[in-house]
Amino acid sequence: MNPTRKRRLTIVVLVAVAAAVAAGLGVYALQNNMNYLLTPSQVQSGQAASYTTFRLGGMVKAGSIQRSSDSLKVTFTVVDAGGAMPVEYTGILPDLFRDNQSVIATGHMSNARFIATEVLAKHDETYMPKELKDAMAKAHEGKQVEEAGNPAKGLQP
Amino acid sequence: MTPELGQLALILALLLALAQGVLPLIGAWRGNRALMAVARPAAAGQAVFVAIAFGILVWAFLRFDFSVQYVADNSNLELPWYYRIAAVWGAHEGSLLLWIMILNVWTVALATFSQKLPEVFASRVLAVMGLVAVGFLAFIIFTSNPFGRLLPMPGDGADLNPVLQDPGMTFHPPMLYMGYVGFSVAFAFSIAALLGGELEQAWVRWARPWTNVAWAFLTCGIVAGSWWAYAELGWGGWWFWDPVENASFMPWLVGLALIHAQAITEKRGSLRAWTILLSIFAFSLSLLGTFLVRSGVLTSVHAFASDPRRGVFILAFLTIIVGGSLLLYALRAPKVAAGKPFNLLSRETAMLIGNLMFAVAAAMVLLGTLFPLIGDALHMGRISVGPPYFGFLFPLLMLPVVLLLPFGPFLRWGKGDAGMLKSMLLRVTIAALACAIVAAFFVDGQMKAIVGVAAAVWIGVGVLLYAYKRWREVPRGRRYPAEMAGMLLAHFGVAVFVVGVLLSESLSVTSDVRMAPGQTRHIGSYDFRFDGAHRTTGPNWRADQGVVTVTRDGKDIAVMHPQKRTYPRGQVQTESAVDAGITRDLYVALGEPMDAGNIAGAWSLRLYYKPFVRWIWAGGLLMMLGGFVCAADKRFRLKRTVTRAEPAIETRLQETRA
Numbered sequence: 001m002n003p004t005r006k007r008r009l010t011i012v013v014l015v016a017v018a019a020a021v022a023a024g025l026g027v028y029a030l031q032n033n034m035n036y037l038l039t040p041s042q043v044q045s046g047q048a049a050s051y052t053t054f055r056l057g058g059m060v061k062a063g064s065i066q067r068s069s070d071s072l073k074v075t076f077t078v079v080d081a082g083g084a085m086p087v088e089y090t091g092i093l094p095d096l097f098r099d100n101q102s103v104i105a106t107g108h109m110s111n112a113r114f115i116a117t118e119v120l121a122k123h124d125e126t127y128m129p130k131e132l133k134d135a136m137a138k139a140h141e142g143k144q145v146e147e148a149g150n151p152a153k154g155l156q157p
Numbered sequence: 158m159t160p161e162l163g164q165l166a167l168i169l170a171l172l173l174a175l176a177q178g179v180l181p182l183i184g185a186w187r188g189n190r191a192l193m194a195v196a197r198p199a200a201a202g203q204a205v206f207v208a209i210a211f212g213i214l215v216w217a218f219l220r221f222d223f224s225v226q227y228v229a230d231n232s233n234l235e236l237p238w239y240y241r242i243a244a245v246w247g248a249h250e251g252s253l254l255l256w257i258m259i260l261n262v263w264t265v266a267l268a269t270f271s272q273k274l275p276e277v278f279a280s281r282v283l284a285v286m287g288l289v290a291v292g293f294l295a296f297i298i299f300t301s302n303p304f305g306r307l308l309p310m311p312g313d314g315a316d317l318n319p320v321l322q323d324p325g326m327t328f329h330p331p332m333l334y335m336g337y338v339g340f341s342v343a344f345a346f347s348i349a350a351l352l353g354g355e356l357e358q359a360w361v362r363w364a365r366p367w368t369n370v371a372w373a374f375l376t377c378g379i380v381a382g383s384w385w386a387y388a389e390l391g392w393g394g395w396w397f398w399d400p401v402e403n404a405s406f407m408p409w410l411v412g413l414a415l416i417h418a419q420a421i422t423e424k425r426g427s428l429r430a431w432t433i434l435l436s437i438f439a440f441s442l443s444l445l446g447t448f449l450v451r452s453g454v455l456t457s458v459h460a461f462a463s464d465p466r467r468g469v470f471i472l473a474f475l476t477i478i479v480g481g482s483l484l485l486y487a488l489r490a491p492k493v494a495a496g497k498p499f500n501l502l503s504r505e506t507a508m509l510i511g512n513l514m515f516a517v518a519a520a521m522v523l524l525g526t527l528f529p530l531i532g533d534a535l536h537m538g539r540i541s542v543g544p545p546y547f548g549f550l551f552p553l554l555m556l557p558v559v560l561l562l563p564f565g566p567f568l569r570w571g572k573g574d575a576g577m578l579k580s581m582l583l584r585v586t587i588a589a590l591a592c593a594i595v596a597a598f599f600v601d602g603q604m605k606a607i608v609g610v611a612a613a614v615w616i617g618v619g620v621l622l623y624a625y626k627r628w629r630e631v632p633r634g635r636r637y638p639a640e641m642a643g644m645l646l647a648h649f650g651v652a653v654f655v656v657g658v659l660l661s662e663s664l665s666v667t668s669d670v671r672m673a674p675g676q677t678r679h680i681g682s683y684d685f686r687f688d689g690a691h692r693t694t695g696p697n698w699r700a701d702q703g704v705v706t707v708t709r710d711g712k713d714i715a716v717m718h719p720q721k722r723t724y725p726r727g728q729v730q731t732e733s734a735v736d737a738g739i740t741r742d743l744y745v746a747l748g749e750p751m752d753a754g755n756i757a758g759a760w761s762l763r764l765y766y767k768p769f770v771r772w773i774w775a776g777g778l779l780m781m782l783g784g785f786v787c788a789a790d791k792r793f794r795l796k797r798t799v800t801r802a803e804p805a806i807e808t809r810l811q812e813t814r815a
Contacts, residue, residue: 003498004498007498007501010501011509014509014510014513015513017519018513018514018517022520022554025550025553026524026550029545029549029550030524030525030528030542030546032533032541033543033544033545033546033549034528034540034541034542034543034545035540035541035542035543036538036539036540036676037538037540037541038539054543055544061507063766067751070671071671072670072671072761086778090669091669091698092669092746092748092749092761092762093444093748095729095731095780096729096732097372098226106189129646131808132468152265
């Protein structure tokens with residue numbers, strides 16, 4: 001083999017090995033870190049059974065926020081059109097967290113309660129995460145989701 | 158009346174951009190000098206009209222012209238003047254105007270300094286810049302007009318998103334765009350080279366400083382964004398693998414690969430096709446980055462100002478740019494490929510491995526960022542990819558880079574010297590191990606911190622050893638040309654960055670606590686005493702302001718004032734208090750009153766002790782500085798005259814065309 005060919009072969013082999021390793025690791029990491037977004041009604045219909053960790057999206061039920069008197073524990077109820085789910089969280093809530101606000105919480109189920117490790121509130125008054133809106137629209141039961149000022153319809157792939 | 162003039166200026170700019178994009182290409186194809194000569198004046202004219210439009214929008218903000226919808230949406234009477242200027246790029250329409258404005262700055266600079274390039278090549282480069290401008294101007298005019306009227310005119314406007322009312326956010330978008338747009342120069346060079354079927358080493362040399370400067374600006378923008386997220390969001394983190402952050406990180410990674418690939422191509426003539434491919438990807442990812450943030454295609458807690466109605470235009474534009482240039486690449490790349498062979502043990506190989514790692518890392522980030530879209534298309538449900546995906550893969554991919562980095566400069570082009578490498582290896586290993594052992598006594602057995610110190614010493618000592626070698630072997634005055642100094646600075650920045658990341662990640666102490674006035678909490682070796690909260694006001698906000706006194710062994714360290722601001726339209730924004738230091742930051746963010754409404758009582762507070770967190774940004778800034786210093790090298794300028802002395806190029810180009 002002449003030097004040029006040898007060099008090319010080396011490069012090709014390097015690229016192939018790197019690609020294979022990267023692809024393998026990528027699939028592994030993806031499988032472990034995919035989070036599904038579900039609404040309370042989807043959770044109640046049993047769709048969350050197969051996931052240990054998932055994201056719960058919906059609206060904070062008015063008047064449901066209750067703080068513990070001696071710690072940072074907060075409980076509240078997340079609702080969508082057809083369901084409600086009690087959520088427990090210990091820590092500081094985001095600035096925009098309040099009644100009737102759409103939120104996404106990451107966590108797991110424990111005794112019919114959702115134990116959140118992270119709570120995000122929608123970022124400004126006119127913005128609702130598209131996926132949350134879609135998910136809530138899917139779980140429709142007549143009741144309209146509060147229409148965001150600028151409907152986020154999204155690019156449908 | 159003036160806003161309509163702005164609109165008119167944009168339309169005229171679009172016409173000039175069309176002239177700049179089409180006529181010189183025809184001229185270069187037909188060998189018509191008159192048509193090629195259109196490029197420079199058209200570029201200048203376009204820049205003038207875009208500047209007029211930009212100026213008119215700034216003016217509208219400064220004099221509260223709420224009859225303009227965009228001004229009414231993003232400012233109000235209480236907003237200070239500096240944030241009214243920043244509001245110009247605070248939302249979608251204005252940020253695109255800023256984009257095109259910066260593109261014109263780059264184009265004019267390119268037109269000015271490219272006079273010594275061969276005419277055919279220069280006109281093709283300028284034409285490609287013109288075509289990019291056509292896309293953006295059309296996008297603004299047809300879908301995102303910043304000069305749309307709002308009638309009847311409201312008495313007061315809405316507000317600039319409060320998270321943007323921060324000095325970090327004021328600089329972040331322009332710096333980022335300087336970087337994004339700067340990659341258009343390398344892109345235009347590559348397309349012009351593909352069209353002409355030839356890529357001279359001298360042209361790559363000439364293009365290098367442009368790429369370096371673009372990358373340095375992008376680095377600056379990302380650092381500013383990271384700093385802003387740290388100071389403003391109240392979470393105390395500096396990177397979240399959020400889609401919006403990833404959007405700017407992908408072009409940065411590919412740009413980093415491109416800088417190194419260009420160095421190889423310029424010095425050795427090898428890897429031309431790879432350099433061209435990277436230029437295409439760096440710019441394509443910059444476009445993707447601009448649009449990802451602005452289109453609302455992806456969900457992100459950061460994604461303000463989203464409007465997906467523009468999605469179709471964006472998709473079409475991206476398809477034309479990416480698809481078109483890749484098609485051209487497939488057709489023409491074999492023509493430009495050439496270069497000197499190199500050994501397995503050589504600087505080329507080391508840089509190539511780095512290049513591959515950066516490219517794979519960029520692909521990994523792209524996959525993770527776009528995966529929600531893929532999952533959606535495959536009906537897998539609503540998926541998001543969590544930060545651990547990136548946090549696991551990225552360090553793994555960067556490991557070979559960190560390990561190789563100290564050796565790169567020591568390796569010769571073409572064929573490295575194994576003996577010298579061995580002595581190098583011995584020295585950096587001893588240094589890294591020694592420092593790791595010393596560090597182990599200070600970090601309570603935190604493995605991550607020890608690894609961080611070892612890695613930083615590994616890189617740092619390698620860089621210093623090379624600097625010393627130059628000092629010893631090269632005569633005075635030629636030891637550290639700017640290109641060399643920039644490389645050393647940037648590589649040393651990597652060491653600073655690595656130690657900052659690993660030490661702050663492993664040694665930080667966080668505590669979300671409930672505190673009544675007078676209560677004290679012990680974090681790290683510091684005592685945080687909460688002295689209650691009170692009301693205060695600023696130019697356009699009211700705030701609850703907490704007072705936290707920090708002491709250490711009875712000595713006062715700092716009095717901190719975290720705030721919870723409320724802006725005129727009711728938006729709430731946390732303003733954390735940071736006591737900065739070289740070896741540690743103290744960080745306090747105000748949560749909420751435990752009794753709603755009773756601000757004098759107990760509050761929830763987030764207390765942080767973050768050692769060495771500042772080194773992260775210091776490392777980033779060193780990399781940025783390295784990019785700028787490198788670009789200032791005289792070598793890149795002097796050689797330009799050589800290209801002029803090569804009339805053969807033009808004839809060769811004509812032969813290629815024929």
